[in-house]
Amino acid sequence: xxTGDRMTIVIARLRPKPLAAGQLLCALAxxxxxxxxxxxxxxxxxxxxIVFGDVVMTAxxxxxxxxxVYFRRLWRWRNAYVRHDGVTLYRGGSARWxxxxxxxxxxxxxxxGVESLRLVVDDDSEVTRELVKxxxxxxxxxxxxxxxxxxxxxxxxxxxxxxxx
Numbered sequence: 001x002x003t004g005d006r007m008t009i010v011i012a013r014l015r016p017k018p019l020a021a022g023q024l025l026c027a028l029a030x031x032x033x034x035x036x037x038x039x040x041x042x043x044x045x046x047x048x049x050i051v052f053g054d055v056v057m058t059a060x061x062x063x064x065x066x067x068x069v070y071f072r073r074l075w076r077w078r079n080a081y082v083r084h085d086g087v088t089l090y091r092g093g094s095a096r097w098x099x100x101x102x103x104x105x106x107x108x109x110x111x112x113g114v115e116s117l118r119l120v121v122d123d124d125s126e127v128t129r130e131l132v133k134x135x136x137x138x139x140x141x142x143x144x145x146x147x148x149x150x151x152x153x154x155x156x157x158x159x160x161x162x163x164x165x
Contacts, residue, residue, distance in 0.1 A: 008090075011147035012082035012131075013138040019078060022071035030064040033057055074136070082132060082144060084151045089119075091131055097121050102152040105131065105145040117141055119148070 037057045038046040051058065074081075077092045084090065089097045097119065104120040106128065114135065118128035131148070134141060 006085040006087070008080070008083050008085045009151070010080045010083045011151070012144040014074060014078040014081045014132070014136045015138045016075070016078055018136055019071050019075045023068055023075065026064050026068035026071060030061055030068065033061045033064060037061070082148070084148075086151075086154070089148065089151065095129070097129070099152050099154075102148065105148050107134075107141060117144060 034050060037050050037053050039049045039053075040046045050061070073092070082089070082091055084099060087099060089099050089102060101122045102119060103122045106118050106120060107115060108118045108128065109115050114133060116133045117131040117137070119131045120128050132144065137144065
């Protein structure tokens with residue numbers, strides 16, 4: 001993959017089936033909620049019921065729409081979710097970190113129990129950054145960790161003993 005002057009190296013891809021299923025479930029939930037909420041004889045009355053009707057139903061419709069947008073965004077980046085260009089590590093389309101600041105990649109569980117790979121960045125904060133959820137990851141966690149650490153070690157100019165399978 002080429003972006004600008006630098007060659008981009010893909011470290012991790014996302015599995016397409018969970019992303020497609022997430023989009024489908026969110027779209028079906030949104031359609032069902034709109035169908036349940038839309039009442040009236042005219043289009044204007046139906047729209048008024050959807051927007052200004054039951055507040056809980058409107059909030060659930062907003063959550064379903066946000067879920068669809070989230071899974072759609074992941075779908076667009078599924079073939080190059082975690083990548084680097086030799087200077088910067090990228091996650092999806094928005095998050096980026098300088099490779100020189102990357103210290104480690106750890107496996108952690110969140111409050112719900114969902115496992116993810118998290119990035120330890122040396123920027124004077126105690127917080128790790130989520131890199132990718134294991135349920136969505138196409139490659140093995142060890143391979144992704146090895147790829148990130150290899151890229152970070154190459155940026156620091158110090159050879160590392162990381163093995164990528």
